Amino acid sequence: MNASASSPPARRSAGYAFGFLDDRAKRELRRSMLKAVCLPGYQVPYSSREMPIGRGFGTGGLQLTLALVGPADTVKIIDQGSDDSVNAVNLRQFIELTCPGVRTTATTQAASLIQTRHRIPETPLAADQILVLQVPYPDPLVVVEPSEERRKTMHGEADYSRLWVKLYEEMVHFDEITISHRYPTRIAGHYVIDPSPIPRWDVPKLHQAECLYLFGAGREKKLYAVPPHTDAVPLTFDDVPFRVEDFTDPATGARHACVRCGATDSFLDEFMDDTGRRIHQCSDADHCRQRLAAGSHVVEAA
Amino acid sequence: MNEWILKASGLTKRFYLHDRQREIPSTLAVDLELRPGELLAITGPSGAGKSSLLKCIWRTYLPSGGRILLRAADGSVTDLATADAQRILALRRGEMGFVTQFLHCLPRKSALDVVAAPLVDSGTLPAAARDAAAALLARLNVPEHLWTVAPATFSGGEQQRVNLARGLIRPVRLLLLDEPTASLDPLSRERAVGLLRELKARGTAMLAILHDAALVAALADGEVRVESQPQAQPEEAAA
Amino acid sequence: MTSSTRPILEVAGLTRLHGPGCPRCVAATGPAAGSNVCPHCGTVVACADVDLTLMRGEVLGVMGESGSGKSSLVRLLYGDDVPTRGAITFHDGDTPLDLLALNARQARRLRNRAFGIVHQNPHLGLNFRVSAGGNIAERLLMGGEMRFGRIRERAMELLTRCEVPAARMDELPGRFSGGMQQRVQIARALATDPPLLYLDEVTTGLDVSVQATILDLILELQHQLGVSMIAVTHDLGVIRMLASRTIVMKTGRVVESGLTDQILEDPQHAYTQQLVAAAL
Numbered sequence: 001m002n003a004s005a006s007s008p009p010a011r012r013s014a015g016y017a018f019g020f021l022d023d024r025a026k027r028e029l030r031r032s033m034l035k036a037v038c039l040p041g042y043q044v045p046y047s048s049r050e051m052p053i054g055r056g057f058g059t060g061g062l063q064l065t066l067a068l069v070g071p072a073d074t075v076k077i078i079d080q081g082s083d084d085s086v087n088a089v090n091l092r093q094f095i096e097l098t099c100p101g102v103r104t105t106a107t108t109q110a111a112s113l114i115q116t117r118h119r120i121p122e123t124p125l126a127a128d129q130i131l132v133l134q135v136p137y138p139d140p141l142v143v144v145e146p147s148e149e150r151r152k153t154m155h156g157e158a159d160y161s162r163l164w165v166k167l168y169e170e171m172v173h174f175d176e177i178t179i180s181h182r183y184p185t186r187i188a189g190h191y192v193i194d195p196s197p198i199p200r201w202d203v204p205k206l207h208q209a210e211c212l213y214l215f216g217a218g219r220e221k222k223l224y225a226v227p228p229h230t231d232a233v234p235l236t237f238d239d240v241p242f243r244v245e246d247f248t249d250p251a252t253g254a255r256h257a258c259v260r261c262g263a264t265d266s267f268l269d270e271f272m273d274d275t276g277r278r279i280h281q282c283s284d285a286d287h288c289r290q291r292l293a294a295g296s297h298v299v300e301a302a
Numbered sequence: 303m304n305e306w307i308l309k310a311s312g313l314t315k316r317f318y319l320h321d322r323q324r325e326i327p328s329t330l331a332v333d334l335e336l337r338p339g340e341l342l343a344i345t346g347p348s349g350a351g352k353s354s355l356l357k358c359i360w361r362t363y364l365p366s367g368g369r370i371l372l373r374a375a376d377g378s379v380t381d382l383a384t385a386d387a388q389r390i391l392a393l394r395r396g397e398m399g400f401v402t403q404f405l406h407c408l409p410r411k412s413a414l415d416v417v418a419a420p421l422v423d424s425g426t427l428p429a430a431a432r433d434a435a436a437a438l439l440a441r442l443n444v445p446e447h448l449w450t451v452a453p454a455t456f457s458g459g460e461q462q463r464v465n466l467a468r469g470l471i472r473p474v475r476l477l478l479l480d481e482p483t484a485s486l487d488p489l490s491r492e493r494a495v496g497l498l499r500e501l502k503a504r505g506t507a508m509l510a511i512l513h514d515a516a517l518v519a520a521l522a523d524g525e526v527r528v529e530s531q532p533q534a535q536p537e538e539a540a541a
Numbered sequence: 542m543t544s545s546t547r548p549i550l551e552v553a554g555l556t557r558l559h560g561p562g563c564p565r566c567v568a569a570t571g572p573a574a575g576s577n578v579c580p581h582c583g584t585v586v587a588c589a590d591v592d593l594t595l596m597r598g599e600v601l602g603v604m605g606e607s608g609s610g611k612s613s614l615v616r617l618l619y620g621d622d623v624p625t626r627g628a629i630t631f632h633d634g635d636t637p638l639d640l641l642a643l644n645a646r647q648a649r650r651l652r653n654r655a656f657g658i659v660h661q662n663p664h665l666g667l668n669f670r671v672s673a674g675g676n677i678a679e680r681l682l683m684g685g686e687m688r689f690g691r692i693r694e695r696a697m698e699l700l701t702r703c704e705v706p707a708a709r710m711d712e713l714p715g716r717f718s719g720g721m722q723q724r725v726q727i728a729r730a731l732a733t734d735p736p737l738l739y740l741d742e743v744t745t746g747l748d749v750s751v752q753a754t755i756l757d758l759i760l761e762l763q764h765q766l767g768v769s770m771i772a773v774t775h776d777l778g779v780i781r782m783l784a785s786r787t788i789v790m791k792t793g794r795v796v797e798s799g800l801t802d803q804i805l806e807d808p809q810h811a812y813t814q815q816l817v818a819a820a821l
Contacts, residue, residue, distance in 0.1 A: 320811030320814055320815075321811070321814065321818075361800060362802045362806050362807065363803065363806065363807040364799075364803060364807055364809065388546065388596060391800070406781075410753070411757075422764070423764070
């Protein structure tokens with residue numbers, strides 16, 4: 001998209017190009033994204049721009065979003081599943097400011113572009129949707145190899161045996177693989193990625209999806225992709241099945257439900273209510289809200 | 303089968319010491335012919351090169367001149383003096399055996415395992431090999447309580463009996479023996495002689511350095527006399 | 542265990558120069574010149590014109606002092622270094638492979654599957670941040686074994702065979718004695734049942750009593766598994782115990798080769814005579 005030749009009828013004009021980034025920056029980001037799509041799971045280095053938010057707050061994801069967004073897009077921003085957290089609100093306001101005409105929404109199905117930190121929405125995404133994930137550390141091999149040059153060779157040769165050894169050691173010490181977030185996942189049978197700090201619950205969503213997943217690490221200056229209809233397999237031993245989080249109440253043997261909408265099949269956040277009782281609530285706020293609107297409600301336990 | 307199994311002609315051994323730039327003569331121009339079932343005694347004064355002769359045949363020493371022809375079971379003839387290392391190793395594993403004067407063995411192996419090793423190496427099952435080893439040790443009068451002990455602590459005579467047993471356990475066509483009974487008591491020596499006679503009867507050809515005339519008379523079918531060589535004078539040494 | 546007459550490794554004209562190199566390097570260095578350094582261009586000739594053949598099931602000794610080129614030779618054969626000239630052919634079953642024509646991935650895979658190496662310094666052969674069992678697991682995983690249960694079993698089997706108590710398999714290598722660390726290295730080297738094993742001064746630095754037990758173990762394993770080995774050492778006792786054939790290296794060249802007992806009792810080359818005479 002060109003920087004607008006005619007002044008847009010925005011309420012406030014920030015005076016930037018559409019989408020804040022200049023067109024050279026956008027072109028480079030788009031080329032890098034295309035390369036990432038062509039090499040599923042490969043970490044493409046890109047020149048990460050200075051952004052008016054601090055590193056560590058989603059500059060990588062933001063750059064991807066800004067390079068992709070056009071006036072016809074509808075954008076949703078979530079942080080830990082919530083549209084209303086400080087960071088999500090901040091980012092959304094920035095997009096509204098720099099992308100005049102772009103609609104924003106909290107409804108997952110209505111968004112063409114979703115930027116997220118730490119969660120993938122419960123609702124399966126469609127073929128015309130893109131999910132941009134914010135990534136702190138893109139390289140799963142960093143824990144076993146400090147040299148970047150050797151890591152590149154290891155990725156190139158798909159030599160992940162030292163990562164496997166780490167999983168072996170976990171099994172030995174804990175009888176299970178205790179990795180909870182950033183679970184190493186093999187894409188299209190070659191590259192292993194760090195899927196960002198999404199919980200295990202969300203990892204299966206990457207596999208053979210309809211939508212495009214893009215991962216942006218601003219501080220580390222890398223981006224990668226899991227294209228639609230691509231195999232994404234979490235690393236585990238042949239005789240140790242991959243398990244997602246278990247929300248079973250040990251006291252009752254039943255699965256915890258969301259206190260608001262009663263869902264027993266979504267990823268739940270755990271809180272203490274005012275009485276000190278442990279309660280659970282859907283992490284995906286929009287999912288919960290839609291369920292309530294559709295008439296489901298929880299029957300409060302007496 | 304009266305064809306020779308071993309024929310040496312002009313076998314000579316000299317040593318050249320580089321740091322002294324001096325040549326040391328050893329065995330001089332030996333000719334011999336050995337047939338299956340025959341035992342030739344190597345005789346001669348001490349230092350004349352008797353052990354060297356055996357070592358040249360076994361190829362621990364590289365002969366300086368002459369030929370040593372060995373006829374293998376399959377009829378092929380090899381010149382041991384010039385054969386390559388692989389061929390020699392194959393012959394040592396198959397056709398030839400050597401009862402050395404001294405026992406070299408691994409520190410932790412029991413006498414039984416030391417004796418059984420040549421059979422195990424050539425494919426015999428360990429249990430059967432150990433049985434054969436036990437029989438041979440018994441025959442050579444080694445007390446049973448020593449069989450499970452490592453030979454490092456044995457007396458000279460006991461070590462020699464273990465050495466002998468190890469050298470005789472695997473049937474070979476050519477057997478080299480360097481003073482096989484030197485440290486043995488009379489009873490053990492008698493047993494050893496009995497064993498050697500049996501091997502002869504079975505067709506093993508033997509070349510042996512025997513330290514006394516009585517043994518030579520008892521066992522040998524012929525003699526290979528090795529004479530002392532004149533010491534080379536320093537001026538005559540090869541440059 | 543009898544060795545066959547088939548070769549498993551053939552090396553021809555193996556040469557490694559460090560530096561610019563010139564046409565006179567090889568001729569101007571070596572035992573006769575008394576130096577590895579070319580006087581014309583300063584290139585270091587680590588080894589030159591090395592030929593050797595290892596037969597299947599055989600143990601070949603490589604004897605030499607420091608600067609002889611024996612360690613360079615092992616590095617070149619194992620793939621940790623690339624030669625300047627020469628050819629290395631490995632017979633993978635019935636298939637001859639030109640090791641220098643493999644790409645990095647093929648070489649790494651072959652090495653994991655077909656070679657094992659035990660170093661003098663256990664830090665070179667083991668990952669000290671990973672348990673003993675984990676060190677073995679790494680080679681199994683690289684070889685495609687993805688069943689945790691099977692990996693555990695095999696690691697326990699190997700450690701036990703190398704006389705490391707299986708109960709210690711989850712300990713870090715730093716907690717083991719020097720002799721035990723060597724055993725763990727051996728277990729790791731044998732993890733994938735490789736047909737070829739390199740032993741680089743594996744007992745040097747250990748207590749004498751421990752040396753004997755390690756050598757015993759190696760011999761035992763050699764008999765049971767029929768592994769072909771190249772044992773590099775400066776110790777005549779080790780050569781005598783392990784190797785049926787030996788090559789002697791000095792200043793980057795092979796000066797003598799033949800049957801081990803012949804080399805030790807009737808050395809022909811001046812340097813070999815010196816080495817053997819000097820042995821305590």
